[in-house]
Amino acid sequence: MSGSHPVTRRHALARAIGVGGLVVGGSAAPQLVDPSRSWGAAPAETDGQLVYATMAVELLVIAIYERVIASGKLSAAHGVLADRMLSYERVHARVLGSELRTLGVAEPPSLGHASSSSLDAILVSKQVPESVAQISNESEALALLIKIEEVAEGAYYHAIARLTDSRLALRSAQIMAAEAQHRTILSEARNPGHIDFAVPVAFVQGRG
Amino acid sequence: MRISRALFNAMVAHAREEAPNECCGMVAARDGEAVEVYPTTNAAASPLRFEIDPDEQIRVHSEIEAAELELGAIYHSHTRTEPRPSQTDINFAAWWPGVLWIIVGLANGEATVQTWSIDNGQVSEAQLDVE
Numbered sequence A: 001m002s003g004s005h006p007v008t009r010r011h012a013l014a015r016a017i018g019v020g021g022l023v024v025g026g027s028a029a030p031q032l033v034d035p036s037r038s039w040g041a042a043p044a045e046t047d048g049q050l051v052y053a054t055m056a057v058e059l060l061v062i063a064i065y066e067r068v069i070a071s072g073k074l075s076a077a078h079g080v081l082a083d084r085m086l087s088y089e090r091v092h093a094r095v096l097g098s099e100l101r102t103l104g105v106a107e108p109p110s111l112g113h114a115s116s117s118s119l120d121a122i123l124v125s126k127q128v129p130e131s132v133a134q135i136s137n138e139s140e141a142l143a144l145l146i147k148i149e150e151v152a153e154g155a156y157y158h159a160i161a162r163l164t165d166s167r168l169a170l171r172s173a174q175i176m177a178a179e180a181q182h183r184t185i186l187s188e189a190r191n192p193g194h195i196d197f198a199v200p201v202a203f204v205q206g207r208g
Numbered sequence B: 001m002r003i004s005r006a007l008f009n010a011m012v013a014h015a016r017e018e019a020p021n022e023c024c025g026m027v028a029a030r031d032g033e034a035v036e037v038y039p040t041t042n043a044a045a046s047p048l049r050f051e052i053d054p055d056e057q058i059r060v061h062s063e064i065e066a067a068e069l070e071l072g073a074i075y076h077s078h079t080r081t082e083p084r085p086s087q088t089d090i091n092f093a094a095w096w097p098g099v100l101w102i103i104v105g106l107a108n109g110e111a112t113v114q115t116w117s118i119d120n121g122q123v124s125e126a127q128l129d130v131e
Helices: A006-017 A049-069 A076-103 A115-126 A138-160 A164-190 B005-018 B054-066 B087-093
Strands: A022-024 A031-033 B024-030 B035-040 B070-079 B100-105 B110-119 B122-126
Touching: A022 B110, A049 A164, A049 B035, A049 B070, A076 A138, A076 A164, A076 B054, A138 A164, B005 B024, B005 B035, B005 B070, B005 B100, B005 B110, B024 B054, B035 B054, B035 B070, B054 B070, B087 B100, B087 B110
Parallel strands: B070 B100
Antiparallel strands: A022 A031, B024 B035, B024 B070, B100 B110, B110 B122
């Protein structure tokens, strides 16, 4: 290979190892570009899109909590627990809503009035097999809440890696930590006495 | 909700300080009695709307939790109109179920305070007893 095509060589190297910034364009005007934008990769999501997506998941979480609580399948103690967690999910949604308005992005629509079948369709799209329409006992109710918390973790995990505004990334990390705490408590509630089921994982990644 | 004269005056003073922009803040309560008023920054810095700064929302929420209180009310001001919930307020209230809305009106120079319950888009005036 000739030494007169440094850009091409670097392209090839980066392509081979899949990392690093690239220099493209003419030699007179090289530009650094994000490699994720090259070679047909999905375009980078904007901060607004990422926050919108996490808020949409929060609204799903809120809707699921509301339906689970309304199902009457939770014991009194676990009902109180779910009420408290729901109140925290609403705080998350309010904060994300404020962030979105600051970014000039409209909020995603509430799912408060969505049908159970619509919610189930969304759950399927998130790889959650549990159904909000068919909660027959407390174990199923808690399993659904655990899964939806994992979905929330996954949404923030996705966002944190991509947000360009470090303040928004910190916000997402704060909320992701809260969702992970919720999942741990719910796991213990579903498996009382089996604390090993509720031991937090070393690295939270979530579902989705 | 019951509120002391001092806390009530703190909200009105905040509204006057921020005018012509709207002010906003949160009221912590216990058993239907206001215990603390938390003035917050209107991130929108606007005479027409308010946006509670997200960082301050989190901070105040944490303080209310730590004090084992509950969020009893949100307050804000209307510097140009009557202290009745606007459609924007009604839409915004969907995110704060079970919370009262205290609005300080400054339209005519005099402070007029009214309190509202906004539940599923339904607005009704609520009692705020200043003691």
